[in-house]
Each structure stands twice: as structure tokens, then as C-alpha cells.
Amino acid sequence: MSGLLDITNLRIDLGQARTPVSPVGPLDLTLDVGECLGIVGESGSGKSLTLKAILDVLPEGLVRGAGTLRVMEQGKWVEPAAKDLRGRKIGLISQEPGAALDPLMRVGDLIGEIVRLHSGCSRAESKTRAIDLLRQVGVPDPEKRATFWPHELSGGLKQRIVISMALACKSEILLCDEPTTALDVTIQAQIVDLLRDLQKQHGLGIIFVTHDLALIRQIADRICIMYAGLIVETGPSAEIFKAPQHPYTRALLAALPDIEASSGNLQPIEGTPPNPTDFSVGCRFAARCALATEACRAARPLLEKTERGTMVACFHAGVAP
């Protein structure tokens, strides 16, 4: 596989804090052409922030404190500024399609605006291109839908509009920030199918952030498990689901309802993730971990290769609890 995106040492800092607080990182991510990378974690684990940091569209107060971001451009690794990637190389799809579209503009004009921005074509031409894009993302009757206001469309259609905007200028990487969370299950499946089709057609690399393990199992080639701003386990999806090594990953999978399991009891993970201001020098999961020892509290375990081809950040990796 050929590389597409390579992020090293990414860290997100809280801007104004006197003592440096880093809710996310440092962490490394890579993405290959045509690959789907899943990032899984609880709310607040920093998975959405990681996506936003890639395009440098972090919410107010947060900044990309460190990290290099390289993309493959005609066979060479280059390190462009985030604003040169936005909408050209990398597109973003957000969680809430209702909030992602300017309510005071018709959807055709919203797409047309992005098309014009990147291709510099005429207004009339951008209109036809917008309708083409709508057709590509499976919006029925695109000529008519282009004249609709965002509030006149269903959640699923709005998400298709957002996807078409992310693709407007032939992005090679699609960052999906829980794109199906706000949609009901049948629509979820449609959107996931659409993303998969687009991935195949255009050879897109996709980074898919979600807390839905069942969904990520279906679509991701590789998975990163995030906890409290760090990647604790990563590797091929099948391996991780077959034999999770990190206690947190095991706990997550144990909290997943299994239709075939005889016992109907789910095992919740006791406690809550730590606040970024309370991050300890040791393993951030130690407080909730049954295996935690003095060593875990004294120093942070780093990601290390296992014989299964995955990477785990745990001193007790693979030990059954």
C-alpha cells in the first residue's frame, strides 16, 4: 500500500492555560491510499479534536501545539500548511449535518460556492457541477433539491450534501467525525454504504471517528483505540477485535452487546476518564484498570509492537484480567 497521510507527534494544547495542558497527544497517525482508519474512543477521548487538528479548525481556545503533517503529492512527501489542504486534499464531514450547513443559503449555492472557490469556474458552470455532485452522492432529483434550503431536507439528505461539499474538489482524504451518530439506523446504513462506494470509486483514504464499535468493525481496515487523548492500541481491525491486548480495549469490547452471547449482562467500565488538567505522569487508564500496579502509575507505557502485528501501550499487555 502506498502512503497518503503521515502525522507524527501531533499534540493539541489548551491555548491560554498558564501551565501547558494538552488534551490530546502526542500521537502518530498514518493513512494509506484507499484505506479506512477507524478511531474509537469514549466521549472526550479527543478523537474529534484529532480530526479537527488535521485541518487546523479546532474550536476556540485550542491550538495545534506540535506535530508534523505530511501528505503524498505526486509520489513525494510534502508538508503543506493546513489551509492549503482544506477542501483540496482533505475534506471533513461532521457529526451534525443540520448544523454544518449555513441555514440562510440554498444547498445548490452552498456546494457551488465551494466548487467555484477551488476550480475558479463560472457561476453557471458551478451550478451544473453542484447538481452532478448531488447526483454522485445519491440525492434524488438533484436539479430540484439544489434549490432547497437546508431546513427543507431530512438529516440523511443533509449529510449527503455535506459529503458532496467535502468531495467538491476531488479530495483524496475524507475525515468523518461521527458522520452517522445523528442519523437513525436505516439512514446510517445508507450513509455508510455511500462512503464505501465513494471510497472504492475514488480510492479515498478515510479516517472514521466513532464510538460505535459495531460500525467500525464493518468498515475499518485499521483501528486506533484512543483513551484520554492518547492512542492505547492500534492495528488491523480483525486482529484487534479477535484478540485485544490493552485492558481498555478489552473493557470496551466487553461493554459491547453481543447477540450470540448467552449471558445478557454487559460489563460497564467503572469510573470516568480523567480530565486533561488531571493527567498523571503514569498510564492514564491506571485509575480504572484492574491490572494497574505501581509501575503503571509511575511511568507512561509507550506503544510497542506485539507479535500479532498490532501496537499496544500497556505494561501488562495481553495479560488476562
Add this chain to the structure above:
Amino acid sequence: MSRAGYIAKRLLQTVPLMAGILLMVLLLLHAIPGDPARAIGGINASEETVQKIREDLGLNKSLPVQYITYIGNALQGDLGQSTRSGRSVTSIIADRLAPTIWLLLTGMVLSIIVSSVVSAISARNKDTWLDYSFVALTIGGISIPTFWAGLMLILLIALPTGLFPISGFGQGFSGHVNSIVLPATTFAIAISPVMIRALRTKFIALYRQDFVMMSRAAGLGEGAILFRHLTRHAALILITMISVQVGPMIFVSVVIEKTFALPGLGQALVNAVSQRDFPVIQGITLVTALFVTFVHLTGDILTSFLNPKMSLK
């Protein structure tokens, strides 16, 4: 309902509103304690004079008859005669209308420009010294009395530089422009602080919206986001603010006319009140009410163009 239908309906709705306003204006005369004719004539007036006033104003007829007569006359442009000068109220208003309209329009335009620019800059530079100094300035603007702001402009700008007249409305178009600069500035000092505060809050909230983040992620620049997207949202708030503030605006313009000796409706109103010239008071009240109605109507129609979510019912 189509937009044309909505506009037609809003226009029709102003008809009963106008009838109500005319009734209130007529009742103004009866709101004075005791006999209005006696009140107008004064304590020393003879019984014949009072009787004559009563007949001139139609006060000897029943209230419904007075009302219908008043509407009928008003529709023909006849709002009665001044009890002091004997001139027709319509001609007094016609003479005095121009400076007031000039003041209100230039003042509003200036307030809109100042508040849009300042609030956008403030919101983009939130929590910096620039933002804080704008906030301090708006608090100052809200706190100082309008007449004082006007006097200060006269003292600190008009007198030392000699660029602007300190009173009157000037001759010809350039004279009007020249003499309206300081009054309009005073108007903006009085009106824009509230608009700046509301707009700044709105802009800050808008910049936190998902669609702004998504527009950035799609590659749109800050200029395009501000001018193509956020200005529409801000315009909606501005229209609402102007509709709500049109009352205070008229009050402010009366004070400004007095401060700069602009021969406008406000001055005529103040004079009429001090002279108990009721037909003139009624006429100016009517014109003011018409203006307020017009501003609200225009605001609603503009909003229907800008906000697709507004139900056109």
C-alpha cells in the same frame, strides 16, 4: 403563501392599525383633563372664544362623528389648523419634515455601518485589548446623555475647525449634508452602542457555529465566511434591532434637533406642546406613528427575503 401574498397581507394589516392610530391621536385631545377647548384657549379666554374653538375643532359633535370626520380629512391631507399661527398642520409638517428625515436616515445608516464594522472586529478579536476598548467605548456611548454628546461635538469639532455649522439645516444639498454630519454622528453615538453589543454577541455565537468550522474546513477564507455567510445572519439581527429601537431613535432625534437647532418635526413638536397647539401635536404624532409602522413593515418584508425559515403566513 407566496411572498407577494405575504407582502400584500402585511400591507392590508396596516389599515386597521392606521385606524387605531388615528383614534388614539383623536383621543389625545380628550386626554387633557377638563374641557379641551378651554385648555387650548387658556384660563383667560372669553366664553365666546372657547365656544369658537369648540366649533373649529368639531368638539361639539359626538365622538364617532369627530372620528369619521378626522379620518376623512386626514385622507385628504387635511389635519386641521394650528391654533396659534392658523397655518394648516399639513404645511407645517411639510416644512419641517426634511431635516427630520435627513437626520433619521443618515443617523440610521451611520449607526448600521459603525455597529456592523465595530462588532465584527470586536468579535474576531474577542478578549484582546482592541475588543475591550470597543466594549469600554460602547459603555461610554450608552452612558452619556445625547444632548451632552451633541454639545461636545459642537465644542470640540464644530467650533475649533469651523468645518460644520453649529445650528440650522444649511442651504441646498451640500449645505444640508454639511449641517447633518454632527447631528448624525450624535445619533450614532446614542444608538449604535446597543446595536454593537447585540451584534458582537451574535457574531461571537456565529463564529462558534459548526457551519463556520465546516466552511473553513472546506477551504473558504475568513473574508468569504464573514461577507458571504455571516453578514446575512447579522442583517437579520440588525433589522430586528432597528424595528425595536425606532421609538428611542425618534426620541433621540427630538433631542438632537433641539441641540443643533435643526428646524425639524421634533422642534415643532416641542414648541407645539409648550404652546398647547393640539392640532399640530396630533399631526406630528400621526406622522411619527406612520413612520414607526413603515419601519416595522419594511423590516418584516426584508426579513421574509433573508430568512427562509420565516413562515409566510
